[in-house]
């Protein structure tokens with residue numbers, strides 16, 4: 001907003017009090033924030049950080065990767081920085097800058113409309129562009145790190161600006177430095193990605209994509225076709241947060257040793273797996289949870305999705321605490337049945 005760009009100080013009336021966060025988290029959990037401020041420029045963000053140093057702060061992006069289990073007794077800063085720019089272009093590639101508050105899927109569509117390739121497999125992932133690097137979002141054989149160049153951040157303590165390049169972000173499976181060593185220290189304000197304008201590198205190896213394209217009789221897919229296929233697969237398996245509250249995959253897929261995997265296969269010969277290295281194997285948590293009998297289980301207003309057991313859902317007015325208790329029960333059961341520790345992917349607050 002224009003006026004926010006020219007602020008010299010934050011007026012008290014700009015901060016709202018006792019605000020419900022139900023519509024700001026994709027799980028649709030109804031908790032209150034003691035105070036709330038909608039941030040629409042980096043200048044305002046720096047200002048509010050400086051002026052409210054002494055107060056507990058809580059940063060909210062797209063609200064797509066969190067389970068709120070209690071009221072937030074803090075000043076919630078809702079990061080809604082907007083804008084997409086082309087920074088650099090050659091004949092074959094383009095570097096695009098997206099502000100943190102851009103909705104991720106809208107940004108993917110913006111790129112597809114310009115025929116910019118690289119993130120089509122990441123279509124329909126909920127959340128904002130600025131939170132995508134924190135957990136290195138990934139789907140259907142592509143991760144954000146594959147196209148990532150850098151991100152601009154603000155240091156929460158002293159409000160200085162710092163750019164992190166790809167190496168500095170220390171990306172890994174659903175991991176980055178922002179979830180580890182630097183957790184809670186920086187706010188990502190924008191992200192730069194390098195995309196292709198021609199000779200797009202297509203990622204079709206993920207089984208379901210090929211099947212989906214075959215179903216539509218597409219032999220030479222474009223990036224738009226791939227996006228459409230991913231959207232179709234996701235819509236078929238994953239609940240739309242606008243209809244049923246959820247946060248996508250609730251757990252990470254656990255990585256276990258090849259030895260442990262061999263033992264498990266004795267009892268469960270059909271167990272799926274992805275090779276990580278000579279020593280390690282990734283096992284789909286969704287399969288473990290289904291095998292443990294939780295798929296489609298409903299307890300009042302919450303439960304486990306009936307098409308993808310990795311997704312916990314809120315059918316209406318579930319409490320975050322109830323969903324958390326269900327997650328703990330699932331975790332305990334998986335440990336007991338398979339001797340595997342599964343970790344949550346979603347942040348429990």
Ligand code: EPU
Nearest residue numbers: 139140248249251252253272284286287290307308309310
């Ligand atoms: N499976 C089951 N039962 C289930 C769910 C899965 O048996 O209820 C089996 C499937 O049959 C398949 C395997 O588990 O053999 C893998 O399932 P799927 O292809 O659905 O992928 P996933 O490993 O469950 C991951 C990501 C998703 C991403 C998909 C597609 C994680 C934690 N999740 O799920 O990401 O969309 O791959 O690439 O890595 C998200 O992070 O929110 C998310 C949805």
